[in-house]
Amino acid sequence: MADYYHEMGWRELGDGEQPNHLLHMARFLIDCGLYEDNFTGEWPRLPPAASKEAVKNLKEVVIEEVSEQNCPICLKKFRINEKAKEMPCQHLFHEKCIITWLNQTNSCPFCRYELPTDDEGYEAFKKEKKRAEQRKEDIETLHNSMFS
Ligand SMILES: [Zn+2]
Ligand SMILES: [Zn+2]
Structure with missing residues (x-):
């Protein structure tokens, strides 16, 4: 060493x-x-909580018909007239469940769709991640244009 x-x-x-x-x-x-x-494109710990604004703007849904769908967090079925929140990825959760969850971390527990956060460090990280992906694409494009 x-x-x-x-x-x-x-x-x-x-x-x-x-x-x-x-x-x-x-x-x-x-x-x-x-x-x-x-x-590496990986955040070394659990991403921060979703921004308050994003949580506030989640679409509110009232369950209108019986379905076999469960809330992915508590695994209970939705009941008629129960209030739910819909993530932009269109996954449904009980209001309480998803708000508790989003106070911990910013992504959909089902598909990991990410909401914006109030954490500057994490937002900078996400930008860098995008840039890194873009750079990779640029290099591939360049490579392809040179060797095809
Ligand atoms: Zn639930
Ligand atoms: Zn989702």
Whole structure:
């Protein structure tokens, strides 16, 4: 491990110094440009809660007919005249169930459709993810135009 850090031009830790692996890793990725090119597209933890605005704007539905459909969160069937919320992906949930859920994380528990969040860091991450995907497409397009 010492050689590895040496190659990277970092000094070894002195007595009593604590390594900071995350920081090392982040610097390693940035120094080598890997962060940009090997963007993994994964958020390292549960995405943040959905924005209050997005939750407020969810479509309200009143269940009008008996169906075999369950709320994917509590797994109970919807009852007639029960209020439900519809996500933009058209999945239905009990109002209470989905609001509790969206206070934890921003995506549909059924299909992972994502609502916007109030978290700047996460929104920046999503933009970067899009850019990384776009870049990949651009490279493929370029590749195809050169080799076909
Ligand atoms: Zn429910
Ligand atoms: Zn969904």
